[in-house]
Structures are given as structure tokens and as C-alpha cells.
Amino acid sequence: xxxxxxxxxxxxxxGKNVEVQxxxxxxxxxxxxxxxxxxxxxxxxxxxxxxxxxxEIGNNFNCGHGVRIRENVKIGNxxxxxxNSQLEGYITIGNNAKIHTNVHxxxxxxxxxxxxxxxxxxxxxxxxxxxxxxxxCLKGATIKDGVKIGANSTVNPGIIINENxxxxxxxVVAHDIEKNNVVIGNPAKVVKSIYDLKCPFGIxxxxxxxxxxxx
Amino acid sequence: xxxxxxxxxxxxxxGKNVEVQxxxxxxxxxxxxxxxxxxxxxxxxxxxxxxxxxxEIGNNFNCGHGVRIRENVKIGNxxxxxxNSQLEGYITIGNNAKIHTNVHxxxxxxxxxxxxxxxxxxxxxxxxxxxxxxxxCLKGATIKDGVKIGANSTVNPGIIINENxxxxxxxVVAHDIEKNNVVIGNPAKVVKSIYDLKCPFGIxxxxxxxxxxxx
Amino acid sequence: xxxxxxxxxxxxxxGKNVEVQxxxxxxxxxxxxxxxxxxxxxxxxxxxxxxxxxxEIGNNFNCGHGVRIRENVKIGNxxxxxxNSQLEGYITIGNNAKIHTNVHxxxxxxxxxxxxxxxxxxxxxxxxxxxxxxxxCLKGATIKDGVKIGANSTVNPGIIINENxxxxxxxVVAHDIEKNNVVIGNPAKVVKSIYDLKCPFGIxxxxxxxxxxxx
Numbered sequence: 001x002x003x004x005x006x007x008x009x010x011x012x013x014x015g016k017n018v019e020v021q022x023x024x025x026x027x028x029x030x031x032x033x034x035x036x037x038x039x040x041x042x043x044x045x046x047x048x049x050x051x052x053x054x055x056e057i058g059n060n061f062n063c064g065h066g067v068r069i070r071e072n073v074k075i076g077n078x079x080x081x082x083x084n085s086q087l088e089g090y091i092t093i094g095n096n097a098k099i100h101t102n103v104h105x106x107x108x109x110x111x112x113x114x115x116x117x118x119x120x121x122x123x124x125x126x127x128x129x130x131x132x133x134x135x136x137c138l139k140g141a142t143i144k145d146g147v148k149i150g151a152n153s154t155v156n157p158g159i160i161i162n163e164n165x166x167x168x169x170x171x172v173v174a175h176d177i178e179k180n181n182v183v184i185g186n187p188a189k190v191v192k193s194i195y196d197l198k199c200p201f202g203i204x205x206x207x208x209x210x211x212x213x214x215x
Numbered sequence: 216x217x218x219x220x221x222x223x224x225x226x227x228x229x230g231k232n233v234e235v236q237x238x239x240x241x242x243x244x245x246x247x248x249x250x251x252x253x254x255x256x257x258x259x260x261x262x263x264x265x266x267x268x269x270x271e272i273g274n275n276f277n278c279g280h281g282v283r284i285r286e287n288v289k290i291g292n293x294x295x296x297x298x299n300s301q302l303e304g305y306i307t308i309g310n311n312a313k314i315h316t317n318v319h320x321x322x323x324x325x326x327x328x329x330x331x332x333x334x335x336x337x338x339x340x341x342x343x344x345x346x347x348x349x350x351x352c353l354k355g356a357t358i359k360d361g362v363k364i365g366a367n368s369t370v371n372p373g374i375i376i377n378e379n380x381x382x383x384x385x386x387v388v389a390h391d392i393e394k395n396n397v398v399i400g401n402p403a404k405v406v407k408s409i410y411d412l413k414c415p416f417g418i419x420x421x422x423x424x425x426x427x428x429x430x
Numbered sequence: 431x432x433x434x435x436x437x438x439x440x441x442x443x444x445g446k447n448v449e450v451q452x453x454x455x456x457x458x459x460x461x462x463x464x465x466x467x468x469x470x471x472x473x474x475x476x477x478x479x480x481x482x483x484x485x486e487i488g489n490n491f492n493c494g495h496g497v498r499i500r501e502n503v504k505i506g507n508x509x510x511x512x513x514n515s516q517l518e519g520y521i522t523i524g525n526n527a528k529i530h531t532n533v534h535x536x537x538x539x540x541x542x543x544x545x546x547x548x549x550x551x552x553x554x555x556x557x558x559x560x561x562x563x564x565x566x567c568l569k570g571a572t573i574k575d576g577v578k579i580g581a582n583s584t585v586n587p588g589i590i591i592n593e594n595x596x597x598x599x600x601x602v603v604a605h606d607i608e609k610n611n612v613v614i615g616n617p618a619k620v621v622k623s624i625y626d627l628k629c630p631f632g633i634x635x636x637x638x639x640x641x642x643x644x645x
Binding site: 005021022023046047048064065066083084098100101102114116118119120146148150151152166168169170184185186197199200201203204207208210 | 303337367
Binding site: 315 | 437453455478480496498514516518532534536550552554557558559560561562563564566567582583584586600601602604616
């Protein structure tokens with residue numbers, strides 16, 4: 001299950017039944033010699049992926065091809081990171097998160113449970129790039145449980161997107177968003193509640209009905 | 216022409232005069248043991264690319280670095296897929312298609328002949344991500360012959376973009392587009408006909424004049 | 431410092447103290463057999479990166495994972511190119527440039543000193559893709575010193591963004607921008623001067639104060 005062309009550093013603590021495909025690098029050393037990389041049971045790490053030491057990843061991790069995960073990233077159980085996406089380090093991601101292709105998550109971002117992030121999304125973390133004091137205010141976005149972010153959207157630094165929000169494709173989220181709203185545009189504005197959404201195909205009455213139980 | 220570090224599974228049926236660069240994986244196995252990967256004559260597969268079994272690719276295929284093509288993709292002759300782009304599976308692409316860098320094409324998308332897709336474009340396939348019935352309505356975009364989609368644009372699920380349409384950079388295509396139009400914005404709206412476009416450099420009278428023959 | 435799985439062609443002129451990580455390809459041959467690849471001192475080339483012959487890169491080059499740099503690219507000193515980004519060839523980049531993740535820079539682009547380009551940005555170079563004369567007008571953007579371009583923004587072909595401009599996230603830059611302005615939107619419009627920007631965290635009075643010395 002561990003391809004012979006993969007490079008596994010001694011700091012890796014591998015769960016049971018993990019598949020590691022060719023040309024993968026696991027446990028890439030960091031400045032801290034004590035950093036370990038922990039990967040949970042029943043995980044799959046697809047080819048050409050690099051994961052640094054100092055990360056802790058839960059069970060059933062589903063990792064695409066060419067993924068790059070820098071140091072100090074924590075990922076819960078049953079989560080997936082799509083092909084060619086990068087987690088820049090110092091990030092927490094909950095359980096059952098689906099992060100898709102070509103996504104960039106900046107340092108110091110927090111992502112909850114049951115979150116969906118579509119292809120091409122960027123979570124930024126610097127308001128004024130190249131400001132001489134930029135490192136002092138570095139802060140990524142906070143994406144709460146059940147949030148869904150549409151393709152090619154951008155979330156500005158330090159923004160909080162609250163529970164169950166749906167962000168339409170190509171949006172720029174420049175202000176915090178209250179829970180259970182649908183937002184679109186640049187800057188993203190509330191257009192309706194997620195409970196107002198209907199299925200145009202007649203398959204289900206409301207796509208996000210199940211969240212109503214908890215409100 | 217086949218680099219010795221590339222991994223070629225026995226299911227690959229390789230055309231004549233194919234170049235396979237280092238760290239490529241061809242014929243990545245799928246759930247179906249009978250799946251083959253067919254690659255046409257005179258093709259080039261650049262380094263770090265992965266193509267799954269179950270794909271059928273025509274002649275003169277020009278494939279970038281770090282491309283990921285999942286199972287059940289059909290690509291015609293003389294087409295190219297740019298560096299770090301992903302075709303997610305169950306996709307058809309015609310002849311002479313130019314798909315550029317960092318593009319994501321979702322499952323169940325259909326792309327015609329002579330199509331141009333610029334860097335950073337995403338074709339999505341789920342209207343309401345995380346809806347419990349999302350798999351039942353999964354449908355990508357239909358991109359007809361001669362369509363050109365500008366950089367960082369997003370096309371919503373199930374959208375049809377008809378022949379020869381030009382989509383401006385950074386657009387979100389949320390409605391079907393009639394043929395021969397230029398659209399821009401979020402949501403993308405018609406701003407003119409492609410026949411109204413003139414060359415600002417004085418090199419050619421009209422950039423898309425040749426399509427008029429067929430209308 | 432040179433990993434044994436990396437592929438280094440004989441045309442590479444390597445500076446002192448260069449780290450080359452696994453699965454890298456340096457000096458990828460071009461149509462011109464005389465092309466060399468020059469890499470400056472104290473550089474780091476992270477895993478899975480490909481750099482073609484015909485490039486000249488300065489000292490202290492900081493190169494991410496899975497970067498692709500085509501032929502005839504010149505990069506100054508102390509610059510960095512982020513993970514999975516592509517420089518398409520025939521590009522010049524100055525000193526102290528920070529080009530981030532998943533960026534695409536089209537052929538014939540010019541980038542100055544102290545430039546910041548955020549994740550997902552695309553610099554395009556063809557106004558009318560698939561025009562039969564498209565190769566005759568191919569021209570990328572010109573990004574002057576001190577410019578900062580926000581995440582997922584797109585810059586149209588031949589556009590000039592002058593000194594110190596800040597482009598907000600998700601913008602489409604369709605017209606030249608005068609120096610020292612902040613622009614946002616599609617198409618990007620001037621909303622204020624960079625000297626009007628204040629630090630919302632109270633860490634510094636003005637983030638771009640230092641540029642005022644030179645005006």
C-alpha cells in the first residue's frame with residue numbers, strides 16, 4: 001500500500017490501512033526537529049502530494065494528487081483535500097470537510113465541520129500585502145460548520161462566515177456573514193435565506209432543510 | 216521517448232511516437248478492472264501528469280505538466296490540456312480544444328470542438344453542495360463548438376454556452392447563453408455580438424469573422 | 431542538497447548552496463540546444479518543480495512545490511514563486527517579487543520589483559482567443575514596481591498597472607491604472623488613493639506610507 005517511490009521520513013506515524021501512491025513525500029522536515037506527522041487509519045494519499053511534519057490528520061483522510069500541506073495543520077476525520085490544493089500551514093479543519101481542487105487556504109485559517117469549499121477558492125490572510133507590519137495582523141478566515149463556498153470565490157482576511165451560509169460562485173466575501181444566508185457578488189451581499197432555496201429539479205423540497213432542526 | 220521514471224500500467228494502449236516525461240503515471244487503475252487507457256499517435260505527456268484508466272484520447276494530444284485526468288474522459292484529436300489542470304472524470308472533449316492552466320472541469324461536462332478555456336476557469340456541477348440529494352442532479356456545463364471562456368471565469372452547473380460565445384475574464388455564467396454573443400460580469404450578461412468585435416491593433420478586421428460563413 | 435531523485439540536465443549552471451528537493455526537473459531542454467538554466471546562490475527549489483532551459487534566476491530564489499517555469503524567464507534576486515504556479519515563458523520579473531500559489535503568468539508579461547501577486551491571479555495575453563491572427567498581438571500585462579494584486583484577480587492582455595497600485599481581491603483589470611491607486615471590481619475602478627488607506631488594527635498609521643517618500 002506504500003509505493004516504493006514515495007519518500008516517508010522517520011517522523012511519520014502512520015495509521016492502519018493507509019495507501020500512499022507514487023512520488024509522495026510525507027513528513028517533510030520543518031524548523032522543529034520534534035515535529036511529527038500523524039495520519040489516521042484508512043487514509044489515501046494520492047500521487048505527487050507533499051505533507052510536512054507537524055501535521056495531525058484524522059481517519060479516512062481522502063487526499064488528491066499534488067496536494068501540498070505545510071506544517072501545523074490539523075484535520076479531523078472523514079475529510080478530503082482536492083487535487084493541487086494547498087494548505088499553507090497553521091490551519092485547523094474539522095470533520096467531514098470537502099475541500100476541492102486548486103484551492104488555497106492561507107495560514108491561520110479555521111474551517112469547521114461539514115464544510116464544502118469549491119474549486120479555485122482562495123482564503124486570504126493579509127489585508128495590505130507588503131505593508132511593513134503585515135506579519136503582525138496575519139489572520140485567515142473563519143469558516144463555521146456547514147458553510148458552502150462556491151467556485152473561484154475569495155474570502156478576505158479575518159472574515160467570519162457563520163453556520164450554513166452558501167456563498168455563490170465567483171464571490172468576494174469582504175464582510176462577516178450571518179448564519180443561514182445565501183450571499184453572492186463582489187462584495188458578497190445577502191440575497192436570501194438558505195431556507196428559501198428550492199430544488200429546481202423537484203428531487204427534494206429544500207436542499208438545506210436538515211439544518212432547520214437545529215435552529 | 217518513455218522516461219524510465221514514468222509508471223505505465225499494463226492497461227495502456229499507446230499510439231505511435233508518444234513522448235512520456237518523468238514522474239508520469241498512465242493507466243491508474245479504477246474500480247473497473249477492464250478499463251483501458253488509449254492514447255493517440257504523436258502525443259506528448261509532460262512530467263508529473265496522472266491519467267486514469269477508462270480514458271480514450273485522440274492523436275496529437277498535447278498535455279501539460281502535473282495534469283490530472285480521472286476515469287471515463289474522452290478527448291478528440293489535436294487537443295491540449297494545460298499544466299496543473301484537472302478533468303474530474305465522465306467528460307467529453309472534442310477536437311482542437313485548448314484547455315489552459317489551472318482549470319477544473321467537473322464531472323459530467325461536455326466540451327465541443329475548437330473550444331478555448333483560459334487559465335483558472337472552473338466548470339462546476341453541483342447547484343447546492345452538501346444537499347443530501349446532490350448526487351442525483353450532478354450535471355456539468357455544456358460548452359458548444361467555438362466557445363471561448365476568459366480567465367478565472369466560473370460556469371454554473373448544467374449551463375449551456377452555445378456556439379462561438381466569448382465569455383469575458385472573471386465572469387460567472389449563471390444562465391444559458393445564445394450563440395455568437397459576448398458576455399461579461401457576474402452574472403454574465405450579453406453586451407454585444409461577436410461580429411461587432413473589432414481588432415484594436417488593426418491586424419484583422421474582425422477577430423471572429425470566419426464563423427459568419429456558417430450562420 | 432541536491433536530492434538524488436531530481437533530474438538535472440547538463441545545461442544547468444547552479445549557484446552556491448542551492449537546495450534541490452525530490453522529483454524536480456531542472457534545465458528541461460528547449461528547441462534551442464544552446465539554452466542554459468542559471469540559478470543563483472542560496473536558492474531553494476522545492477519538490478516536483480520543473481524549470482526549463484533558457485531561464486536566468488537570481489540569488490536567494492525561493493521556489494514552491496510543483497512550480498512550472500517555461501523557457502526564457504528572467505527573475506531577479508530575492509524573489510519567490512509559490513506552489514503550483516506557472517510562468518509561461520518570455521517573462522521578466524524583478525527583485526523581491528512575491529508571486530503566490532496557483533498563479534498563471536502568461537507569455538510576454540513584465541513584472542517589476544517589490545511586486546506582490548496573490549493566490550489564483552491570472553495575467554492573460556490574448557484579447558480575442560482563437561482569432562486566426564492571435565499570435566500577432568500576443569502581449570501580457572506590465573506590472574510596475576510596488577504593485578499588489580489581490581487573490582483571484584485577472585489582468586487583461588497588454589494592461590499596464592502603474593507603481594504601488596493595490597488591486598482588490600477578485601478584480602478584473604481591463605484598463606490601465608495610474609500609480610498609487612486602489613482599484614476594485616469588474617472592471618476594476620479607482621476607489622481611493624493608497625495614501626488614504628489606514629490600518630484597521632491600529633498597528634501602523636498608513637500601510638503604504640513609505641512610498642510617499644519617493645513621489
